[in-house]
Amino acid sequence: MSVLFILVGASVLVAVGFLIAFITSVRNGQYDDQYTPSVRILFDESETYSIPQKAENKPEGEANPQTPKTTNN
């Protein structure tokens, strides 16, 4: 029955591990917004983000190449 010491000790350690996981998840902000992630997982993610490389020869005026030419409102 002396194995009980080890058993209890081990299970407490495992439980502490879960507690640490919980604290870490709160720290990472997982509980800050509890609604939006539920919507977000339903989206298809086709491409991923990447920090753009510093544009070398792009003058300020052409920073928006993707918007079509529209008339001024």
Place this chain on the structure above:
Amino acid sequence: MKVPVNTTAAICYHCGESLNTDTIIHDEKTFCCEGCKSVYEILIYNHLQQYYNLNQTPGLKEQESTLQYEEKYAWLDDEQLRQELIQFSDGNISTITFKIPSIHCSSCIWLLENLWKINPGVVRVQVNFLRRTVHITFDENTISLRKLVELLAAIGYPPELKMAASIIDEPSKLQRHWYYRLGIAFFCFGNIMLLSFPEYFGIDVLAESNYRYFFGYLNFLLSLPVLLYSASVFFRSAWVGLRHGLINMDVPIVLGIIVMFMRSSWEIFSHSGSGYMDTLASLVFLMLIGRMFQNKTYDRLSFDRDYKSYFPMAITVLRKEKETTIPVANIQQGDRILIRNEEIIPADGILMQGTANIDYSFVTGESIPIEKVNGEIIYAGGRQKGNAIELEIIREVSQSYLTQLWNDAVFHKQRDENVTSLAGKVSKVFTFIILAIAVGSALYWLKGNSERALNAFTAVLIITCPCALAISSPFTLGNILRLLGKYKIYLKNSSILETMATADTIIFDKTGTITQNGAIDIKWEGDRLNDVELAAIRLLVKQSSHPLSRRIYSSIPNKDSLILEIFEEYPGKGIKGTINSLEISIGSQDFVSGGNYEKNNPVQSTIAYVSINGIIRGYYSFQNEYRLRLKEIIKKLQRRFRLGLLSGDNNTEEPFLIELFGSNTELKFNQTPLSKLEHIVKLQSLKRKVIMIGDGLNDAGALKKSNVGLSISDNINNFSPACDGIIDATAFDKIPALFQIARSGRKILVYSFILSFIYNIVGLWFAVQGTLSPLIAAILMPISSITIILFTTIATRIAVAKIMQS
């Protein structure tokens, strides 16, 4: 108005509004306006069609008040403003948080988080849907702050940029501490309880005593985080209370915790028992849940706004013939500013150029827009309706007539939140009683058995720890708060409910509170006009942008189309024109009759006479449209409360209001924001408990000073002044029910106290005899708590449902 989609219905593909004559067809789809079409073009060009697949007609039609023009965001190039907005920047990558009120569906989330597909300068966007905010990380070398905002506006999600924009409240950081405490308390509670099982089942008789000591020490270790971290909130609160000489709800709790810990530690280390650590942990855990339940926060609402959340961030100023935009905070005396249609005037100034129609309904309560002529002072806070005007500023923003209200002491003094709640009062009495019982039973046993005396003393303090008492309040009131939220009544905290239950006076504001905002009732008095004459009037008023003209326009149905020959507008007087050879003039009696008239009606600003070919045919009278069933609501309230009305408007509607409120009610007109505040002070000096119901900036002082300040809002996304509760305009008729619920909540609270007393008596029975075993304590605590929680939850649900139905 959104119409459900069917294949043949004519609605805009982007926003769902029904189409009128100016439909635009593009790419085999119909759009209601150029704005919707251009958003569609941008999205399709960047392969973002998914936006339209996720939801039907996910767009929103561009509002007049957020009309885009080239230089609208030019001020974002200003370095000072940029510093205020940007949260973090390392020179290349910067982060910023915007509030975007037009977020309303999953398409919005999808589109905003895929913003980088339109411009690679956007690194990452994270939307918080409930709070309607976006957190954007972007590369300032690729896309400037101004271009970013212009991009957001171009796709139909313009950020809200008010003077207080740099302070986006982040309540989540505070919330995290509660999660930590709760998590640790629950962890320790569960484990201590598991380790106490041998004790419950009496296994210690069989096993070696080593295990008993081992479990005991482990229990002690596990109780430490609970005592030192999770329970620290209660220690702090009790200490603060005691320092001020008050015994609040946390004092008996702290007493119980300390006694429990001391006795249990003693028992564990002296090997004389196993202690009550499990009861300790479960107590702290339940208390924390109660505390968390009490603090309901609404993500989208803020109850602490001042004028800075209402004024724009930047303004166009004319310096040396050139238009530049500067931060509103930098406006100086002598600056000449340009105010466009639907823009808010940020500082007192003199009108220099243009026709001013200022809508002050939100600020001073005057319901009809006021026309001002050159040379007149225009006060800050009003909204211009009409063409652009130029003002010369005479006072800085913080010194204006309106914003001076915030210098009043009432905004700086922390409102006495320690207003003794029912639970607080009860706990004071309770503490003394149990101390008396504890000392009494100790003295009783002292005669024969001193050990039993200490036993009894500590047992009494442990078992009567007001767990049940202390969770009655949060669960009852917290539940009611949540249920009210479903009916669109949002209260700041639960103590408001208790104050409402004992209030005796209600003061109403007029404009926007008991009247519908923006709705003007129109009536024609005079000859019957034929269709041609009506159509001519309609065409004439169409030329004018004056709100009264617009109202007349909307009251005449579109029938014949005529040709306008002449049109002339005379600011402050009226309009004149010739249509189909009919000479029509509309305006003040003086203007319309060219000076020859008999003054039969007293001159009122809310009447527009109409003359056709020189003969006055009648007049339009304008009146506020009052909220539905107002009379009924007032009747119900008058049974329990004394009512009053404070209006910033003039007294033209006094007869109607006297009929509405009865002749005993005090009605005051032409009130300034400060005089409203003073009236509340006067009432409170007569020992009355006042509930103020208002809606505008001009009520801000009165709302803050009253015992309870409630604000009515047509759109909770928009600004509402600092108050204790926000009521959506559609829930106005539920106001009597609200107060009834508050009273009913108080009753339920009393019943649950009685229930918890019964449990205490049962526990005391064992405690005074000194026969309180850990098992009994461990059972009693959760059982009493759970029954109280069940009782209060069910009782409040039933009460709210029943009251709201009737």
